[in-house]
Amino acid sequence: MHDFDDNGHEHDDDTQILETEGITGEVEKNALYYADNIEMVTVGIDVGSSTSHLMFSWLHLQRLGRYLSSRYVVVERQMLYQSPILLTPYRPDYTIDIAELDTFFQAAYKESGYTPADVDSGAVILTGEAVKRRNARAIADLFASQAGKFVCASAGHNLEAIMAAHGSGAVGISQENGNTVLNVDVGGGTSKFSLIKDGQVMETAAISVGGRLVAMDENRNLVRIEPPAQEAAKSVGVVLEIDKPLSVEDEIKLADALADCLFLMIRRAPMSPLAESLLVTPNLTLDIPFDSIVYSGGVSEYIYEQEDRDFGDIAKSLARAISSRTAEYKLPAPPRLGDQRIRATVIGASQFTVQVSGNTIAITNTDLLPLRNIPVIHPILPEGEDVDPEAMNQAIQKSFQRLDLVNGDQEVALTLDWTGTPRYQLLRKLADGIALGLAPTIKAGLPVVVVFNHDFGKLIGEMLRRELNITNDIISIDGIFLKEFDYVDIGELIFPANVTPVVIKSLVFPEVASTTAQLSS
Template sequence: MHELGFDHGHMSPEDQQAIADTIWAADNVELVTVGVDIGSSTSHLMFAKVHLQRLTTALSSRFVVVNREVLWRSPILLTPYLPDNTIDVGYLQKFIEAGYKEAGLKRSDIDSGAVILTGEALKRKNAEAITHLFAEESGKFVTASAGHHMESAMAAHGSGAIALSRKDHKNVLNIDIGGGTTKLGMCHGGRLVSTAAIEVGGRLIAFDDESRLVRIEGPAFVHAKQAGVELEMGKKLSEDDKRKIARAMVAALIPAVMQQDLEGVTRDLMVTEALPKRPVPDFVTFSGGVSEFIYGRETRDHNDLGRYLAEAIAEALADNRIPYKAMDPGQGIRATVIGASQFSVQVSGNTIHISDEGVLPLRNVPVLRPNVSLESDIDTVRITEEIQKALVRFDYEDGEHVVALAFQWHGDPLHARLKALADGICGGLPETIKGGQALILMLDGDIGKTIGNILTRECGVRADIISVDGVALKEFDYVDIGEMIRPTNVVPLVIKSLLFSTPGGAAAA
């Protein structure tokens, strides 16, 4: 007893540890996550453990990934098809279930996940069947349908090219050579600045063990014609013919890599617009299945043109038709997501703008972050242009998809500055503001309610508006926006971020 008449008390080591654990848990989150990548040619999955930590800023709700550990990687599966050319989802399910078993994990052990669909997996019948495989985890999983531009962006992040460009502050061109297309991603200073894609790939044709053709995709006929080779199902291809077709593919690819004015076959095979002429790469990196042959990590023949295409690329590097130094960022065919981080925050309903609470809740809304600075004078035209570029970057159509625009606000909330931002948003999303979809803004700054009012009262936006402040998001984030909780007037947010194996990808939220 002390003189004041109360027991001061002393905590036991167990009590001290319990308090320390409570403090640690408030600022740290550990997740087990799964990344599933299903494409036209190959599919694979991996499990990872992720450690997120709250930023040290006082009362911050932002978490960043401070450590990621890959727990298990599956073998690469050649995506299975049924006789009607749809993906064999039953076989795919067995492959995924075997992966859980091999990794020693149950579905209940998984805290979050990401399912990436590309190529043939995007087709409605395939996508619906694949999504059904993960119906039980729908609240914890992000399913991303990646068109050509988004696939290019993911490859640039997943390969490590973006991290390399940040580290060395160089221009890095990532060349992702897959089964059906080659995706190009130009990176500078840790940012993806442009993307493109062309129909050059290692599995545009496939053959059996006797070299008889068993698969011919449309673009393969174009390449074969350039090579002077005739393709016919069941016909046997000689080694010389395989090399001729692979060299024709590389001849079509080089003008796109070299950012030239495209013409002829190259122009016809492009499935996006060409890369801009600037910036020019300081060096190139390769990812995708063919890169495993380029870097010498794979030597086995998979009854396709992958090995021959890699040889033709090596020839183009050696004779300076591709005159850039090639770097190996190390990810190769696994240049994709390893899973998703996830955490929850609550934002005050008193500082945000929600025009109609009836539109809530919203799930898995993709975040786009236009490359604009809001530090000084606000350029309305630039904001409009960068919003439109962000839509293209992720293969979204204005008015057809719900997206959230993320901005980082700096400076005073003067009316003229806020109105300029609002006008730029309206210019960038003309179909959305007519009511095509809800207009969703995620703002790192205390302007949520004000900008929402300006959009409604001064810009005449007819769409439902959800304008949330106090959150810092970026591309490859997805957000769930819950219903307003009464009587506390808070709106719960769940923020999910796609994670890549290379630090410097979309890791922070």
């Protein structure tokens, strides 16, 4: 048993839903309790451009009893352990030092008192410039395989932005006050934006602005220069050279250039050529004014004056430049202090990645699980409740084409957001459309994986098997919202609740890094 730290104790806003159903107070933990409640230990591992760390959390999920729903909501979260923060180690060949990282994470597991066997779910996420390292994907997969029963490897600027928005508390602030919050997560290599309205992340974006785009030794000699730093320095006439000192004056110029790009995005102003070149995702497009701004990420420790040490980078100068512009441009409200800063992403990875598909599911062969890194196919169905199987077939083929995937070449997860009435005739047409659309997948003997937002999983799965005589393995789950460009991991069944954990993520590991950093020999 592990003692829970009350400082990390948090009741989720979803408890309000349960209170409307009369579910309050302590509940005896018997067999009936575990049929509708799930308790999980999760881990979040963040390997970033600047720092790496991990966190263990405990989650309590409870099934909504109304209408015998299969939806589970998180009603309680507790932080169990957070590791020290390690400066991400790099090797001379520009790859991440996997041996040093492994030693660090093993020591953290030992100190926490947890073993991989104790961990039910979670995520390893590589963020910022760390994603570009040539061995990034291998590192993420390795740590995911060693970290616990169902820990998933992820990478992606938009995913990191969402995790940071949850972990910083910005989503909670927006939900609590019913307003719009802009979360700006300023890390070592990138800054991630999340525009949040009424507790929902509406849009995300990212730009190569960070506090560790250059690294210096104790004599201020440059030992690492990332390509975005060279680009920004060139724009203001600063020369960056490996093993040559960076003057304080030039450091300020570089920080100012990066902060200017950041504030063009915050102010929704026209982008400069430099800012355009530093974007790593499409820019924010929604014209929704924000009521408050929350900073997170390592640089925010300096913005909120929680840290004053110098780690041989430009984080302090960048924070000063951001703070001065925050005052200069008279934003709608002063920056609001969130729940977390440098640990925002790892909290998001530990506590906000997992969904649970409930008890209205159909899985013909549980030995298939877990499934990992399944691309999501999201056909755009014609409007209306009635379903034309042939029109649905065409929509499925188009969705394969949009993602440059060949139907039948690999496992895919077909997600359908059909919201019609679950009458037999309509569901049967839906099943017919699935069978037509996935005919090459079925012919190839691949599993048929279907994911619904509403509680149709079991009904459709049984129709595919019993009425359409599809002999392939079938995984038909529900209560999960997916969209195009997602990837999904589906875990092993959890008994006695008869549910499966699902992690939704993005995977954008480059096969080969393009422009690489300059490193001191």
